[in-house]
Amino acid sequence: KNEVEQSPQNLTAQEGEFITINCSYSVGISALHWLQQHPGGGIVSLFMLSSGKKKHGRLIATINIQEKHSSLHITASHPRDSAVYICAVEGSQGNLIFGKGTKLSVKP
Amino acid sequence: NAGVTQTPKFQVLKTGQSMTLQCAQDMNHEYMSWYRQDPGMGLRLIHYSVGAGITDQGEVPNGYNVSRSTTEDFPLRLLSAAPSQTSVYFCASGPNSPLHFGNGTRLTVT
Numbered sequence: 001k002n003e004v005e006q007s008p009q010n011l012t013a014q015e016g017e018f019i020t021i022n023c024s025y026s027v028g029i030s031a032l033h034w035l036q037q038h039p040g041g042g043i044v045s046l047f048m049l050s051s052g053k054k055k056h057g058r059l060i061a062t063i064n065i066q067e068k069h070s071s072l073h074i075t076a077s078h079p080r081d082s083a084v085y086i087c088a089v090e091g092s093q094g095n096l097i098f099g100k101g102t103k104l105s106v107k108p
Numbered sequence: 109n110a111g112v113t114q115t116p117k118f119q120v121l122k123t124g125q126s127m128t129l130q131c132a133q134d135m136n137h138e139y140m141s142w143y144r145q146d147p148g149m150g151l152r153l154i155h156y157s158v159g160a161g162i163t164d165q166g167e168v169p170n171g172y173n174v175s176r177s178t179t180e181d182f183p184l185r186l187l188s189a190a191p192s193q194t195s196v197y198f199c200a201s202g203p204n205s206p207l208h209f210g211n212g213t214r215l216t217v218t
Binding site for chain 1 (some may be wrong): 139141143148149150151152153156158198200202205206207208209210211212
């Protein structure tokens, strides 16, 4: 069983739709990271959070420590949001465990 | 711009050849790490370092060597390349801070 599970694996949306990507984990963590990777591109950090909720532009990330679950929301989605979104949890030793990613495609 | 600089961007090797992937950061981060990314799998940790002079193995260390003589630099060495090492490699600094990744190296071993 993977320690970090993301769902869905693939997601296709129409421009303007509200999008939710989920991340569940089974280990104790000190922080959780959401990352974005465009096709053929590098990996960019979107959020690092250990409790509650963070917002940056149209992106919102939430975490529920008790339920070991985090969500990444994108409001008013746009084709440029098309990318792979990766959840990574940070253990108490600083080690990172990555999910396999969610491939998002936003159609105009 | 501050960040992680990773070179080269592309590399083709023949089986048995050796090479070094370079990684440098200018954010004074103590923690640096190397990952490989393969289709259908998440990023997997090869080696990491928590400071100059300190390195340790990750999940998939075989066939790779690292050293950390300065805070800034963390090179990854392939000792004798094998086709199974065909992958995309990323260097990163963090965690304990927002993660910063290099732009990746696409390595093909024939």
